[in-house]
Amino acid sequence: MLRCIVMAASVWLTISVSFSSPVKASPILPPVDVIIDAGHGGVDSGAFYDTLYEKDINLQVAKRLYDELAGRGLNVILNRIGDYALSDENQWLQIRSRHRKDLAQRAQLAQQMSPRLMISLHVNWARHSAARGPLVIYPDNQQAQILARLLQHQLNELYKTHRQPVHADTYYLLKHSGCPVVIVEMGYITNRQDRKLMTRPAHQTRIGREIAAAVEEYLLVFGFLQMKGTADSSY
Numbered sequence: 001m002l003r004c005i006v007m008a009a010s011v012w013l014t015i016s017v018s019f020s021s022p023v024k025a026s027p028i029l030p031p032v033d034v035i036i037d038a039g040h041g042g043v044d045s046g047a048f049y050d051t052l053y054e055k056d057i058n059l060q061v062a063k064r065l066y067d068e069l070a071g072r073g074l075n076v077i078l079n080r081i082g083d084y085a086l087s088d089e090n091q092w093l094q095i096r097s098r099h100r101k102d103l104a105q106r107a108q109l110a111q112q113m114s115p116r117l118m119i120s121l122h123v124n125w126a127r128h129s130a131a132r133g134p135l136v137i138y139p140d141n142q143q144a145q146i147l148a149r150l151l152q153h154q155l156n157e158l159y160k161t162h163r164q165p166v167h168a169d170t171y172y173l174l175k176h177s178g179c180p181v182v183i184v185e186m187g188y189i190t191n192r193q194d195r196k197l198m199t200r201p202a203h204q205t206r207i208g209r210e211i212a213a214a215v216e217e218y219l220l221v222f223g224f225l226q227m228k229g230t231a232d233s234s235y
């Protein structure tokens, strides 16, 4: 079972998804536009610096991103709403690796719900404290690459950086989710400036807003959203 929240009829619902059955998304739910993957959780803290944990930043921004996307009328799922490990909810994969069970649980949600896209939120780490700024990672998938470019552009504007998104095929989630999926590294926990930004609520909201803007643009490009305003039908 997996606890997550979805936006349905303008109401926050907490649902449980069972992976014991191969049945697709529940017919009572509208088609899912976006799954937000709040990286890590519980015993898996992700990167850390002193007492600052990546898992907490991921969740804080994920909730803000959820609000931004839902506020734009999109159907959104957030796969973690508290500090717990998704591997604990994976009762279907009989292997010993907690890490693999955690990742499989995240990928399985995407496979079951078939969203238009999935965004996995993370915080970066580097040996050198000077490394800073956001970085978007995409798999060998053209739609994901376009999504990554849009996201990187928006986040570069916010951080005043000039990085390009990076292609990688080694990440489990990027290979097994069955939908366009990207990893968004929101900054470096090892960089003082990034730490300050990523822990500031106003900046967390800005990250959510910039990501939501890129997502909206992506959905427009692929025809999943109609342009706002009245279309001129005179020619």
Ligand SMILES: [Zn+2]
Residues within 6 Å of the ligand: 039, 040, 046, 047, 054, 121, 122, 123
């Ligand atoms: Zn991470």
